[in-house]
Amino acid sequence: MREYLILRVITKLLFPFILLFALYVQFHGDFGPGGGFQAGVIFAASFILYSMVFGVRSAQHVLPVGILRAGIAGGLLLYALVGVVDLLLGANYLDYSPMSAEAKVGQHLGIFLVELGVGITVASVMMTMFFTFATWRED
Amino acid sequence: MVDFFGLYNYWIVIVLAMAGMYIVIARGNLIKKLVGLNVFQASVFVLYISFGKVSGGTAPILLKGVVTYSNPLPHVLILTAIVVGVATTALGLALVVRIRREYGTIEEDDIHSQDGHT
Amino acid sequence: MLREHLPVLVIIIPLIAAPLCILFRGRDQAFGIALLATWGSFACSAVIAAKVMASGTLSYELGGWPPPIGIELRIDALNALILLIVSGIGSVVAPYARNSLLLEYVEDRSYMFYCAFLLCLCGLMGVAVTGDAFNLFVFLEISSLSSYVLIALGFDRRALTASYQYLIMGTIGATFIVISIGLLYQATGTLNMADIAQRLPEHGYDRTVIAAFAFLVIGVALKMALFPLHQWLPNAYSYAPSTVSAFLAATATKVSVYILLRFLFTVFGVQFSFDILPTAVPLTILAILAMFIPSIVACFEHNVKKVLAYSSVAQIGYMVLGIGFVTMTGLTAGILHLFNHALMKGALFLVLGAVFYRIGSCNIDRMAGLARTMPWTMAAFVGGGLSLIGIPMTAGFISKWYLIQAAIEKGWWHIAVLIVASSLIAVIYIWRVIESAYFREPPEDLQNVKEAPLSLLIPAWILVFGNVYFGIETSLPVSMAELAARSLLGAN
Numbered sequence: 127m128r129e130y131l132i133l134r135v136i137t138k139l140l141f142p143f144i145l146l147f148a149l150y151v152q153f154h155g156d157f158g159p160g161g162g163f164q165a166g167v168i169f170a171a172s173f174i175l176y177s178m179v180f181g182v183r184s185a186q187h188v189l190p191v192g193i194l195r196a197g198i199a200g201g202l203l204l205y206a207l208v209g210v211v212d213l214l215l216g217a218n219y220l221d222y223s224p225m226s227a228e229a230k231v232g233q234h235l236g237i238f239l240v241e242l243g244v245g246i247t248v249a250s251v252m253m254t255m256f257f258t259f260a261t262w263r264e265d
Numbered sequence: 266m267v268d269f270f271g272l273y274n275y276w277i278v279i280v281l282a283m284a285g286m287y288i289v290i291a292r293g294n295l296i297k298k299l300v301g302l303n304v305f306q307a308s309v310f311v312l313y314i315s316f317g318k319v320s321g322g323t324a325p326i327l328l329k330g331v332v333t334y335s336n337p338l339p340h341v342l343i344l345t346a347i348v349v350g351v352a353t354t355a356l357g358l359a360l361v362v363r364i365r366r367e368y369g370t371i372e373e374d375d376i377h378s379q380d381g382h383t
Numbered sequence: 384m385l386r387e388h389l390p391v392l393v394i395i396i397p398l399i400a401a402p403l404c405i406l407f408r409g410r411d412q413a414f415g416i417a418l419l420a421t422w423g424s425f426a427c428s429a430v431i432a433a434k435v436m437a438s439g440t441l442s443y444e445l446g447g448w449p450p451p452i453g454i455e456l457r458i459d460a461l462n463a464l465i466l467l468i469v470s471g472i473g474s475v476v477a478p479y480a481r482n483s484l485l486l487e488y489v490e491d492r493s494y495m496f497y498c499a500f501l502l503c504l505c506g507l508m509g510v511a512v513t514g515d516a517f518n519l520f521v522f523l524e525i526s527s528l529s530s531y532v533l534i535a536l537g538f539d540r541r542a543l544t545a546s547y548q549y550l551i552m553g554t555i556g557a558t559f560i561v562i563s564i565g566l567l568y569q570a571t572g573t574l575n576m577a578d579i580a581q582r583l584p585e586h587g588y589d590r591t592v593i594a595a596f597a598f599l600v601i602g603v604a605l606k607m608a609l610f611p612l613h614q615w616l617p618n619a620y621s622y623a624p625s626t627v628s629a630f631l632a633a634t635a636t637k638v639s640v641y642i643l644l645r646f647l648f649t650v651f652g653v654q655f656s657f658d659i660l661p662t663a664v665p666l667t668i669l670a671i672l673a674m675f676i677p678s679i680v681a682c683f684e685h686n687v688k689k690v691l692a693y694s695s696v697a698q699i700g701y702m703v704l705g706i707g708f709v710t711m712t713g714l715t716a717g718i719l720h721l722f723n724h725a726l727m728k729g730a731l732f733l734v735l736g737a738v739f740y741r742i743g744s745c746n747i748d749r750m751a752g753l754a755r756t757m758p759w760t761m762a763a764f765v766g767g768g769l770s771l772i773g774i775p776m777t778a779g780f781i782s783k784w785y786l787i788q789a790a791i792e793k794g795w796w797h798i799a800v801l802i803v804a805s806s807l808i809a810v811i812y813i814w815r816v817i818e819s820a821y822f823r824e825p826p827e828d829l830q831n832v833k834e835a836p837l838s839l840l841i842p843a844w845i846l847v848f849g850n851v852y853f854g855i856e857t858s859l860p861v862s863m864a865e866l867a868a869r870s871l872l873g874a875n
Contacts, residue, residue, distance in 0.1 A: 199402035221447030
């Protein structure tokens with residue numbers, strides 16, 4: 127029990143910082159190494175660390191299967207729908223320029239939303255994979 | 266002769282690629298095959314990044330006062346290829362878990378003999 | 384306004400429908416979404432095909448960035464034909480999937496099947512539409528990954544090992560394609576296929592380009608199951624659910640043949656691929672081996688699905704033979720056979736799915752006497768089988784006729800004889816099934832089998848009718864194939 131105490135305390139301390147780092151990596155993709163996929167994996171890694179130390183059930187309490195499934199579908203939909211919005215605004219698919227008054231701001235906003243979609247999908251997929259394997263029963 | 270050893274990047278690519286392919290072909294354990302596939306894909310990543318490097322160029326992130334950057338396009342291509350590789354590995358491992366459940370083994374020879382193949 | 388965005392609509396309709404299937408998990412809702420998506424993309428493909436035949440190549444800039452900086456979607460006659468095939472088969476298979484899946488898959492998780500099916504469709508059509516080499520790899524992998532999933536859904540446990548083997552071999556093939564694209568990028572500095580074609584002659588055909596060519600041909604041969612690299616196909620098509628076999632047999636390998644055509648003729652150029660490098664010789668030899676050896680193996684198989692799978696490997700041989708001729712008639716024959724084989728194999732696998740739905744097996748001995756109890760189903764099998772052999776008045780005859788014409792044009796009489804001989808082998812394995820169904824007594828426990836339900840029969844008969852129709856009224860596929868062949872040969 128004693129050695130597990132260290133793991134539990136450190137995990138509880140580190141968990142918010144890992145999440146914060148994931149958000150940092152997500153939104154600084156255009157200024158440094160980062161972007162949607164990397165951030166999604168770090169985000170999922172924090173939850174996987176939590177569920178390894180505290181048990182899968184407590185992690186699933188926070189993120190039940192339904193929310194993860196909605197995340198998988200929702201992230202991809204966000205990406206595709208940003209493109210459709212550009213179609214409706216008169217430009218080509220995934221041409222972010224008309225999304226705001228200035229083309230530069232529009233591009234920034236478009237990349238932001240698209241990477242957010244990627245991050246949500248990747249995080250949900252990674253967590254779903256882990257939870258599926260972790261709750262596998264040999265029956 | 267200098268070029269022969271100076272191109273050590275590409276030698277690493279060749280060694281990794283051949284090692285990966287050998288593992289896929291020669292090993293009967295299903296998970297080892299997947300590992301070999303990963304090694305093979307890793308060699309492709311090294312290949313792409315090797316020829317993205319521009320002599321004297323720094324990392325392709327805009328910095329003040331820097332003029333030469335390495336080519337960012339291969340880096341982006343490799344990110345995509347890494348994601349594809351991760352998805353393939355995940356799918357392969359899921360299949361291996363199911364195969365283990367159905368056959369009771371993950372050795373290719375045992376599976377073939379259970380199915381009655383030669 | 385929507386008309387100018389058609390090239391991208393053909394991809395995003397299934398791409399948006401796939402996550403919607405996950406969000407709306409009800410069995411009928413997911414089915415409805417899949418149906419609308421496949422029919423919608425078929426409608427878009429039909430309009431695109433009409434536009435391309437009327438006004439030439441369509442080009443679309445993704446993201447508003449002009450090529451070669453941005454990804455370009457480029458549709459000419461060959462792409463339009465592939466789009467028609469893939470979306471057409473998809474829209475015929477989608478209504479079929481609903482009841483066929485009842486027996487072969489867990490009912491309350493059918494939304495996952497439709498999601499994977501739509502992603503596969505999106506990937507295949509993305510390959511056909513894109514004009515950027517790396518984008519082609521990404522869409523190819525999207526379609527391949529979802530097809531591994533679809534194949535693994537079969538109820539037989541050998542579906543899992545078949546899917547695993549396909550995964551290993553398919554990923555090696557895709558990695559070879561990536562190596563090739565990387566080497567091409569290293570040589571020319573661009574990823575746009577038309578731009579590579581322009582810059583390659585200036586760069587010169589040094590060892591980098593030859594290595595890229597070699598990697599590409601081997602990688603695509605793995606994906607399209609060209610003869611010695613076909614090991615994954617028989618198991619994958621036999622043990623997958625019938626819907627999946629029908630869809631993949633009619634589309635996945637055709638799209639890989641398209642990739643071969645696009646790279647051999649457009650990117651590398653006819654001069655490099657066939658004059659400087661002697662590619663036609665090994666392609667022709669492998670094609671002839673593919674026409675004979677899998678056909679002979681098919682004559683000894685007891686599982687009718689395996690017979691059809693080996694027959695598919697043989698038909699790929701015909702397509703590659705047409706490519707190996709490198710003449711106008713030869714290429715037209717190869718491209719025509721793409722179209723006709725999709726119709727033939729689609730129809731045959733759909734029929735087998737109906738058979739499986741009623742009697743739970745595709746074994747040739749269990750199918751004895753089936754013509755008495757399921758007359759319409761077996762009549763559809765006869766129709767598809769006649770087209771496979773190449774009887775006049777069916778679609779199969781048209782492509783074989785063009786192949787023989789191309790062989791005679793080049794003066795290769797022995798190849799024309801070989802084409803006829805391999806068609807005779809097809810007669811043997813089709814006749815085995817027909818003889819069992821029409822001339823034998825049904826086993827005791829299958830005396831009261833009912834006819835297949837309409838939802839399974841109608842899609843199969845639509846494809847059989849397509850076989851006969853395009854065997855008589857050949858103007859649409861032949862004109863598109865000729866236009867495609869002309870643009871491929873005259874590309875540079």
